Amino acid sequence: MPHFAYKGRNARGELMQGVLEGADSNAVADQLFGSGVTPVEITQTRQAAAAKDGEDWWTRFSEKKVTSMDVQLFSRQLYTLLKSGVPIMKGLAGLQESAISKSFGRVIKDLRESLDSGRELSAAMHKHPTVFNNFYLSMVRVGEMTGKLDEVMLRLFDHLEFDREMKQRVKSATRYPTFVIIAMVLAMVVVNVFVIPQFVKVFESFKAELPLMTRILIASSKFTVEYWPALIVGAIGGYFSFRAWTNTKAGLLKWDRYKLKFPIAGKIIHKATMARFARSFALSSRSGVPIVQALTVVSQTADNSYLSAQIEQMRDSVERGDSILRTAIVAKIFTPIVLQMIAIGEESGSLDDLMDEIAAMYEREVDYELKTLSSQIEPIMITFLGAMVLVLALGIFLPIWDLGKAAMH
Template sequence: MPMFRYKSRDHQGKLVEGKMEGNQPNHVADILMSRGLIPVDISEVKDTGDGFTFAQLFEKPVTLDELVIFSRQMFSLMQAGIPVMRAMAGLRDSANNPVMKKALAKVLSDLESGRTLSTSLAKQPRVFSQIVISLVHVGENTGQLDEAFLQLATYLEREQETRKQIKAAMRYPMFVIMALIGAMVILNIWVIPVFADMFTKFGVELPWTTKTLLATSSFFVNYWPIMLVVSIGLVFWVKHWMASESGRLIWDKKKLGMPVVGSVIERALLARFGRSFSMMIAAGVPLLQGLKLVADAVDNAYMGSKVITMSVGIRSGESLLRVSTNSGLFNPLVLQMIAVGEETGRLEQLLTSMAEYYEREVDFDLKSLTAKIEPILISIVAGMVLILALGIFTPMWDMMSAMKK
């Protein structure tokens, strides 16, 4: 169970503070009132595990593949009637990743101390996400822990497939961009200086393109240590900025507006929203709690804030269709699916259809992504070749003409 920090007052008005485990804030409030305390403030305590250590920088993180295997193994073991503690001990012994082995050992220790599986998993946030913990918690309460792990494995496998498709589509453009950067460095540091010495000896009048190339090359040659330090510092600053709440929100919003790839990212996130929300409803998670979990599952701060806004609207009495329309996230076809699902009570199936719709769109976009990016890359390469040709060969033609005269 999650841990909550509470502030309350007794019958004499004295402030009483403390911590308490509970399913949700209302549950904690009921316990406090049964003790004669009036709740003033109840907030969830985010468990950060054992904290960050320097050694964690060199540890291999738990991959999505390993989480899929873990979920599949737990499903098989639960379905076979193996006790949870025995299953966890077996998976701990067979784990290859030291981080996973350490996490499962701590989970097993918590289970032996009498904690529930969901509470034990929640204490390992570096390995198990909030959506994993929530599904396991629902499975424990409904007596269908095996089905919870099956749903989780299916969800993670689809997520894994989407990530592989995105990586495959971006492999060629990234290779070309890295090759361009490498070529630019080599030209500026080793090639252009040779031509610069030759032009200086002949004393010819240089066009502006050549002067620009020579100035750029001189800057690279003379200030490359400063450029290297600044580049490394910039990388660390960007990572720190993106790790902050405001920085992540801005960057996640900018990603959705990027040319060519922005629409692909947005549709992939909406597919994840539909799939995870459908799974939450199928598992019996309340609508408000489900939206909160989905906001974490989409893994995009900007879209997550939109989903949280939707949950606020539902809490105030608005329908899911209305808050979905106001969010501006969905097109009319998807809104129609949500309307039908809400009216017929088949929201789970309609959300699954919505996820499949966006997944088909993402598949099509990813297949054509390389074809869309290729003209842009070709234009960049052509521009670089043109500038290089004008900057290098124009003075050489002038020198040959002067020598003939």
């Protein structure tokens, strides 16, 4: 379609200008009126809007990307506008003008243009997969189908708030252990590359037979010093090979299943994912989504492909006529207490309320696990540090001690 350069005035009388794509000048005028801009001049141009935006490519490259907080606030603001009876086109125009993030402002602008051309909101959002995930799109589609888009937006806001808080708490709890592990690895590298070679010169001057642990440390240090380029290349190659393996469907499935077996982090990942599953299922059910479709939507919220596959198997079984309780037992991803709550929810017809209770229970357990995460990791780190110090003491100081006693005698 052709592009049109326009000049106009907004509700505050400010001059607005830019380039829009449309079938003709009348279509562009309709877009401007719909966004609250009164056109003054509209002329056809060969300059595309993308080209105009590309003039300041460095600003586009360096500006802040769209974050989950932007989407969360957008959901809350859109809920308020729709609840107040504001037309969606006018509401999006106001959100675009008040957007703090320029990149998200362009996303809202594209949503307005897509809606003006006759597309649904969910279809317009589908053009921005990095901003709106599959679950978000599915829930917006449900809101459009049921006529409850405002309620869906409020529930999406609550869902994103829970998701953001969960990620922040995990990052906060793992920050100190990660720092300690990195410091330990750097210390081992420094000892291997700089400390042990200096002791080797001392040991060689005595020309005495060294203990086994000392010889192991010397061999390890010599290998590190001589082959450090190969070690770096091997580490980089291993990282990219691992990334390529996890990018395959089979590899990601195996890795996500293995992550659930990690000593400490595994149970946190499992409980956090199941809390998200229960909360999302309750949200979908309250929005009037059929159970089969709800399980399809909810499986997309699980950031673990193994658990997502188990939920999809539950959906297939429910589609064949099995009860949710039976499919949940076969999936083997729920605790007995949760299974009992699902059974009560099915019998009483209040499965969505029971799913909220299950989500709250999992959230409390995750909260406790995160609060005690540091105390659980500390014994492991202390043990590892003690073993490292013991190896260094036996390998370096023991032979010096033996040589000192021999010299005294």
